Amino acid sequence: MQEEKMKEDHIEKIAIKKTKHVLKFPHLATLILLAFVLVVIHLTRGNVESQNLVEKEQIGGEKNSRIIPECNLFSGKWVYDNSSYPLYKEEQCSFMENDFACESYGRKDLKYQNWRWQPHHCNLPRFNGTALLEKLRGKKLIFVGDSLNRNQWKSMLCLIDSYLPPLSNKSVVLKGNLYSFHSIEYNATIGFYWAPMLVESNCDDIKVHRVRPRVVRIKNIEEHGRQWSDADILIFDSFAWWMDTTMTMLWGSFGSPDAIYQRVEMKLRRYELAISTWSDWVEMHVNPTKTKLFFMSASPFRVGSTMWSTDHTCYEETEPNWDEKYWPSGANRGMMEIVESAIEKLSKRGVKVEYLNITQLSAYREDGHPSVHRTFWNAISKEQLKNITLFADCMHWCLPGVPDVWNQILYSYIIKS
DSSP, X not given: OHHHHHHHHHHHHHHHHHHHHHHHSOOHHHHHHHHHHHHHHHHHHHHHHHHHHHHHHHTOOGGGTOOOTTOOTTSEEEEEOTTTOOSSOGGGOXXXXXXXXXTTTTOOOOGGGSEEEEESSSOOOOOOXXXXXXXXXXXXXXXXXXXXXXXXXXXXXXXXXXXXXXXOOOOEEEETTEEEEEETTTTEEEEEEEOTTSSEETTOOSSSOOOXXXXXXXXXXXXXXXXXTTOSEEEEOOOGGGOOSOEEEEESOTTOTTOEEEEEOOHHHHHHHHHHHHHHHHHHHOOTTTOEEEEEOOOOOOBOSSTTSBOSTTTTOOSOOOOTTOOOTTSOHHHHHHHHHHHHHHHHTTOOEEEEOOHHHHHTOGGGSOBTOSOOXXXXXXXHHTTGXXXXXXXXXXXXXXXXXXXXXXXXXXXXX
């Protein structure tokens, strides 16, 4: 800034000298020269002011929806903010799903809707549905994975709902394993593809998938992959369904007499094989200049004995966990490292996958789970009601809630790309 000021002063001194010269020897050429010098001074000042404005915008906070490129969006704290959050109302979301509609299913404390994620050294951009839809114009964004990715997909639809034109068709179409919403106005598709293991398995039926034992075709992903190979943005997740103590690996086809079945207890090894299959598919079939790739880290939970295989610690929880070092047992660090390693190897081969590490920030929010405030597939008997905590869902998330922050982070990556 000082250098610009010195430059401006220097130009003004030249202008004064020229002005004195004009007074003594007025002629047309000198007048033209004087006019030119004055224009240069004006433009110099304008450039300085413009630079100042840009700098102010760049260091602005959430108000300007700017982020510092070097900022770690995943490191921060939860701040109670009931003036600007939630970003939408549960009852006003046309896409709301009963599994995540905690308020509708009797939850009285609604503070879980008012927590804002605050990174330590910058501000998270506030979600702008119009900006996102413009970015997605003529494109297809697909979430691929399990019900936690469906949870995030529903959050995304709720976030854009109020930005759609009033008479928009807001229906969701199911074809095979793919749910999709298509905005005619923007020619944009936002979908979710059910593939809880990413690779093929006996859990792939979109309606009937809670089967045991789980059988996984550990080297096969093509059947799924061809359904979303044309997407412009892909968001993957797959963690929770791999937590079984034992699982059956299948080499060959289901029902084939030549198929080889092997019971495997090594949790990390079988997951590593699956991620390797996914990684190979991505490298072979995705055009990195066209398709943006994301992988969500593990959504945290505590292992336990509820119907969701989680602990019931979220039951009647109304406040975040303030222990910064807290790490839930269900967030397997070894599995997360396998994904991180695969993404690093892909990067070295020219394929970029953004790893959105939402595990720690989500771990603080045990108050954000549905617990018993959700729909159930079967009626609960009076005897079962005596031990209602066994039905507490401490796996998924209420909406509005934590997945909205995941999507705010995803939004920041999409918008700046």
